[in-house]
Amino acid sequence: MKIKVLGSSSGWALPRIGCSCKICSSTNQKDKRSRPSILINDSILIDAGPDVYHQFLRLEISKVDSIVLTHSHPDHIFGLHDLIPKKFKAMKGVPIHGSEKTWTTFNRLFPNAGYKKEIFEEYIPFEAGGLKFTPVPVVHSKSAPTVGFVIEDGNSILCYFSDFRSFSKEEDKKYFEGVDCLFLDGSVLKNPFPVWTNKWGHISIIEGIKLATECRTKKTIFTHIGHRTIPHDDLSELLRKKGEFYPAFDGMDLQV
Numbered sequence: 001m002k003i004k005v006l007g008s009s010s011g012w013a014l015p016r017i018g019c020s021c022k023i024c025s026s027t028n029q030k031d032k033r034s035r036p037s038i039l040i041n042d043s044i045l046i047d048a049g050p051d052v053y054h055q056f057l058r059l060e061i062s063k064v065d066s067i068v069l070t071h072s073h074p075d076h077i078f079g080l081h082d083l084i085p086k087k088f089k090a091m092k093g094v095p096i097h098g099s100e101k102t103w104t105t106f107n108r109l110f111p112n113a114g115y116k117k118e119i120f121e122e123y124i125p126f127e128a129g130g131l132k133f134t135p136v137p138v139v140h141s142k143s144a145p146t147v148g149f150v151i152e153d154g155n156s157i158l159c160y161f162s163d164f165r166s167f168s169k170e171e172d173k174k175y176f177e178g179v180d181c182l183f184l185d186g187s188v189l190k191n192p193f194p195v196w197t198n199k200w201g202h203i204s205i206i207e208g209i210k211l212a213t214e215c216r217t218k219k220t221i222f223t224h225i226g227h228r229t230i231p232h233d234d235l236s237e238l239l240r241k242k243g244e245f246y247p248a249f250d251g252m253d254l255q256v
């Protein structure tokens with residue numbers, strides 16, 4: 001599978017307006033992060049946050065064949081307004097795969113958008129762009145039920161879990177076992193967020209390293225990288241010492 005990272009930030013793009021922290025004042029292009037999204041095999045888009053229009057322009061993407069949604073938080077679906085088939089003819093007939101709940105929110109926000117609706121059920125594999133997607137429910141948000149995807153092309157297995165506090169069932173750890181590449185929530189470095197609950201929100205990078213190590217993933221890329229982390233090069237250095245762990249960056253290309 002060919003992967004392109006369109007965006008690698010958490011809910012808000014980096015730098016944040018008016019902030020002078022180390023990340024926001026960094027001159028490294030890799031510290032400029034837009035909302036999280038990846039493109040697989042030049043044709044399957046996972047999530048479409050508010051920056052998707054400019055991601056398409058910047059990376060010269062003019063068309064996708066299917067869109068797959070993890071959940072209905074703004075950083076994952078608000079960009080779909082800019083891609084609506086009425087305005088963007090290449091989107092005509094493009095199916096959007098989402099859960100029933102994601103579609104309910106989507107329809108309320110963008111009624112009559114003209115997208116082709118495809119509903120998936122948790123744990124039931126579906127096909128998009130010739131790949132097998134298994135949606136695995138995760139603990140992340142009460143109001144926006146969230147899934148991560150296990151994506152298979154017959155040769156390799158990619159997991160995309162951008163918004164993740166924990167699995168909803170302990171036994172679901174099996175989905176990470178020995179996978180070729182795991183994209184995992186990198187919103188915060190040390191303490192899971194928010195700290196006052198263990199029911200929702202985001203795992204920390206430190207915990208993510210433990211989980212991925214336990215599951216013997218071959219390679220783990222942290223994405224959805226937020227403000228409570230460290231600049232790209234420092235993070236890259238920290239992760240390198242732990243094994244096959246890398247921070248994503250906007251425009252990153254990889255082959256899985």
Ligand SMILES: [Zn+2]
Nearest residue numbers: 011073075163
């Ligand atoms: Zn998110």
Ligand SMILES: [Zn+2]
Nearest residue numbers: 019020021024
């Ligand atoms: Zn900052």
Ligand SMILES: [Zn+2]
Nearest residue numbers: 071073141163
């Ligand atoms: Zn979210």
